[in-house]
Amino acid sequence: MRQIVVDTETTGLNPRTGDRILEIGCVELHNRMLTGNNYHRYINPERDSDEGALNVHGLTTEFLSDKPKFADIVEELREYIAGAEVIIHNAPFDLGFLNAEFKRLNLPSFSEHIGNVIDTLVQAKEMHPGKRNSLDALCDRYGVSNSHRKLHGALLDAELLADVYLSMTRGQNSLSMEEEVAVSADGEALDNVPLADIIFQPASADELAEHEATLAGLDKAVKGACIWRALTAPAG
Known part of the structure; x- marks a missing residue:
């Protein structure tokens, strides 16, 4: 853009x-x-x-x-x-x-x-x-x-x-991942090479606590619930 x-x-x-x-x-x-x-x-x-x-x-x-x-x-x-x-x-x-x-x-x-x-x-x-x-x-x-x-x-x-x-406006702009291009040792692109499996790494207890503390700080700044809580709240 x-x-x-x-x-x-x-x-x-x-x-x-x-x-x-x-x-x-x-x-x-x-x-x-x-x-x-x-x-x-x-x-x-x-x-x-x-x-x-x-x-x-x-x-x-x-x-x-x-x-x-x-x-x-x-x-x-x-x-x-x-x-x-x-x-x-x-x-x-x-x-x-x-x-x-x-x-x-x-x-x-x-x-x-x-x-x-x-x-x-x-x-x-x-x-x-x-x-x-x-x-x-x-x-x-x-x-x-x-x-x-x-x-x-x-x-x-x-x-x-x-x-x-x-x-x-800082922050992640897109959740999409760019397509990886595999190359050989001499730099030539290799066709039809599958991407590596994506490994899901859950957040640790310390990371979750730090995330919650950040959200609490945002809540305090806006004197209410920050937009992240609204986006992640359970439906209904």
């Missing part, structure tokens, strides 16, 4: 009043692995940033004056994100700006170019109700180092969010 973690920096808070995107950063994941095929552009927004926004990202009008305009980068962005599942923290904000930029160029919306959208802010609120769930708070909670983050930056924030997302 191809996923793209997306973050933007903007001139202000509202695209409907003329605020624009001035930086976009994307981090690619393939089957939950970072690929290094990232995408990052500074963009000339053709207007000044609000004072509050400038204090957040630090990207001055002078710095951005010689950068490409959104129209100059939109085709490479469309190609990069096409069909991918997109991961965003507080998705309505970034999607609102991206869709507005695409609409300004009379293109199908950004949302129409991608697959599913995962909002990590929504996920975090469900997992940690009543807690702070900003990106900085999640970095602290999941042990993701953000000590080098003095100002917001789209690519840096996307990289941090990728690490947070993988930590939030």
